[in-house]
Amino acid sequence: MGSDAIELAAGQYRAIIGREGATLQRLTWCGGDLIWGGDSDSTGEGAEGAGAFQGRLMAPWPNRVDKGRYTFEGTEYQLEITDPERGTAIHGLVHSRLWTPHDITPTHVRLTYDLDGEPGYPFPLELAVDYRIHPASGLSVLATARNVGSTSAPYGFGAHPYLTVGVPLDEATLHLPARLRLPVDERLLPTGPPQNVAGTEYDFRAPRRIGETVFDTAFTGLRPGIEGRSWTVLAGPDHGVGLWADSSCGWLQVYSADGLPGPAHRSALAVEPMTCPPNALATGRGLRVLGPGERSEARFGIRMMAPTLG
Template identity: 35%
Template sequence: MQHPSLNGELIDLRAGDYEARIATAGATLVHLRRQGRDLVIPFDAETALPGAWQGKTLVPWPNRIADSHYTYRGVDYPVPCNEPETGAALHGLVGWTSFAVAGPEASGAATPEAAEAVTLVLSLPASYAYPWALEVAVRYALDAGTGLTVTTTTTNAGAAVSPAAGIVGAPLEDGIPAPAPYGVSCHPYLTRSVPLDECVLQVPADRVLDVDAHMAPAGERDVTGSDWDWRAGRLVGSTATDNAYTGLPAGAWQVRLTGGEGEHSVVISAAAPWVQVYSGEHLGRRGVAVEPMTCPPNAFNTGQDLVTLAAGESHTFTWRLWEED
């Protein structure tokens, strides 16, 4: 089923016991359910905007660019500040843009009202803040056995150069535009439909990134013996976190939230070097944001784990979300 809303077109997916709704604005996960149980905090996409970036696709950077400004290969770029309380540029450039539906993908198991997969596409033009044009495709696919798999593929479609003084383009290296700086993430809020304080959270990360009063990185440290050690899994209680974690296992790792009726677990998995974990204070601590990230906050300035895409080059990022009994 596909119909318009305040958040663009809404596409319903269904496979086995799973159902999902996707909004084309920001390639957003509106809800994901199994047997009627919410796996992410849902919102009413027909009448309201998502709170605290619920379900958004984060491209071409996740998290924050400190002071809404970055320097890349000797060129300075101001970016719009969309988090006034910290002065930062938050979560990239596509969270509120309109993706197009490339086409629902049905199978024999799908109903006439809901497909099992859909791909959303966007052409992001070059701008003063980011003089690279990107082609972005986000594929949401439901499977009765494995749950939801989301794959974001981004291609550098070319760079704008400076035609005259006062207009900042991509840096030139030997007469060729430099590759595009790039990072990607997602923003689901895992939930068990009970207060987060009553849930057990497990995050297999050895290190945490501390932040300053403006949420800018202030140094890494070992999590051992601290409130940020979730490796064995423990009751969240009153602990609050809005930190990037690293020191994750090689390959695909898993973050698990357990609780609620039946003590089911919702699990998110990705093979990314970073994960932001936020205890959801802006959403009443009804769940926890778990954001696999290809780079840490402020990577456009520090260069840490920053992906660079040459013209015509693509990057693919995949994450998966499901429920365990």
């Protein structure tokens, strides 16, 4: 935990937020971990990095952009290739930037970052995220972006928490309320429209054990429940961890940590709420276009759940 980390607590919940990347470093209930977190210097991806983007925020795009190239309103842009192995620009621009905390209370913090525009993405945005802890409902997160430029801006958001229940994923039970999955190639880029999960190994609409299923998969067609939230629940023998996302996040990237070395291998499940799918800057699918002064919001949360609630 970095020295500039911010601790929030309510009831049996405790969260630690780092300034770098506005990172959710830790979330516990009764002292037990609900997420696999990372210190603020744990930047990386898969086996190639020191970490796996644990708890980071992804903006102004989540996931990957093919060759870092996209065209917006008739102009072509080139992003830095940050995943050289696959030739993609990954997880946006702010996951390793220092955010500024405001309005700190025992149960809430707001962090902001001014993205002034840079090569490959010359669109100024005011970004903010509010982390809030409640003794009954756990952690809630509100991420916002406002276009402070004079032209329209393409925008997408995602977050990168890993859920853990203290047992290997093979032994855990998953409830994933997604009707569709996105097929991808060996570079993890979309190869066609979303496909129905019915009858495939990716159908977890009824809770069942993960077993040997490997995920590095974007899902959509999420089924909303109470208050319009879709709930993904990872459950072990003693407790479950639920992640909800509202309609602002129509996609979930699920990653079973198979590419991670050592004890991290298949020990936690990344469930990444996203406003758009992989390669959205290039394809336009699900991409938000913010006019001058316009604002975008995304909401999700994490809480402890009884294992029977999966």
